[in-house]
Amino acid sequence: MEKYAAWAASYQEDQVTIAYDTMWEGTTKIAHRIAEEIHRQSPDTVVKVFNIAKADKNEIMTEVFKSRAIAVGSPTVSNSYLSSVAGWLEFLKQLKFKNKKAAAFGCYGWSGESVKLLQAKLAEAGFEVIEENVRSMWNPKESDFEGIPALVKSLIG
Numbered sequence: 391m392e393k394y395a396a397w398a399a400s401y402q403e404d405q406v407t408i409a410y411d412t413m414w415e416g417t418t419k420i421a422h423r424i425a426e427e428i429h430r431q432s433p434d435t436v437v438k439v440f441n442i443a444k445a446d447k448n449e450i451m452t453e454v455f456k457s458r459a460i461a462v463g464s465p466t467v468s469n470s471y472l473s474s475v476a477g478w479l480e481f482l483k484q485l486k487f488k489n490k491k492a493a494a495f496g497c498y499g500w501s502g503e504s505v506k507l508l509q510a511k512l513a514e515a516g517f518e519v520i521e522e523n524v525r526s527m528w529n530p531k532e533s534d535f536e537g538i539p540a541l542v543k544s545l546i547g
C-alpha cells in the first residue's frame with residue numbers, strides 16, 4: 391500500500407484498463423466493445439479488461455497504475471452500482487491516482503443511475519472524468535454501441 395502511494399504521483403504507460411462487473415453480461419459486452427474500439431483507434435495502446443468480481447483486486451490496481459485512462463462499468467442495481475464495484479471504487483480512491491482520465495458505462499432497466507454515480511465517484515477519486523458514456527437499457531443492441539467511438543476518442547485523445 392505504501393508503494394502504491396509512492397508510485398501514484400504521475401506514472402503512466404500507453405495503456406487503458408477497463409474494469410466492470412455485471413449480473414447478466416450486458417455490461418460485459420459494452421466493456422469488450424470499448425476495448426475493441428480502443429484497439430481500432432490506437433493499435434499500439436495496451437488494453438486490459440477485468441471483471442472486478444472475478445479478478446484479483448490488487449492486480450487490477452497495478453494495471454490502473456500503469457494506465458493513462460480507465461473505463462469503469464456497472465449495471466444499475468437498486469438505484470446504484472453493484473456493491474463489488476462500490477468496494478473497488480473505494481480502494482481506487484484511497485490510492486490517489488493522478489493525471490488519468492476516466493469514463494463510465496453500464497446497463498440499466500428503468501432508472502439507470504449507475505453511470506452518473508460512477509462518474510461522480512471517479513471524479514471524487516481524482517480522475518479527469520469525460521462526459522461521454524455508454525448506457526444501455528437492458529442487454530445492449532447494436533445501436534447502444536453508437537457512442538463508443540466518441541467515448542474512446544475523448545478517453546485516449
Ligand SMILES: Cc1cc2nc3c(=O)[nH]c(=O)nc-3n(C[C@H](O)[C@H](O)[C@H](O)COP(=O)(O)O)c2cc1C
Binds near residue numbers: 466501529
Ligand atoms: C436486483 C436488481 C435490481 C435492479 N435495480 C435496478 C434499478 O434500480 N434501476 C434500473 O434502472 N435497473 C435496475 N435493474 C435492472 C438492471 O440494471 C438490468 O437488468 C441490466 O440490464 C443488467 O445489466 P447486466 O446485464 O450488465 O447485468 C435491477 C436488476 C436487478 C436484478
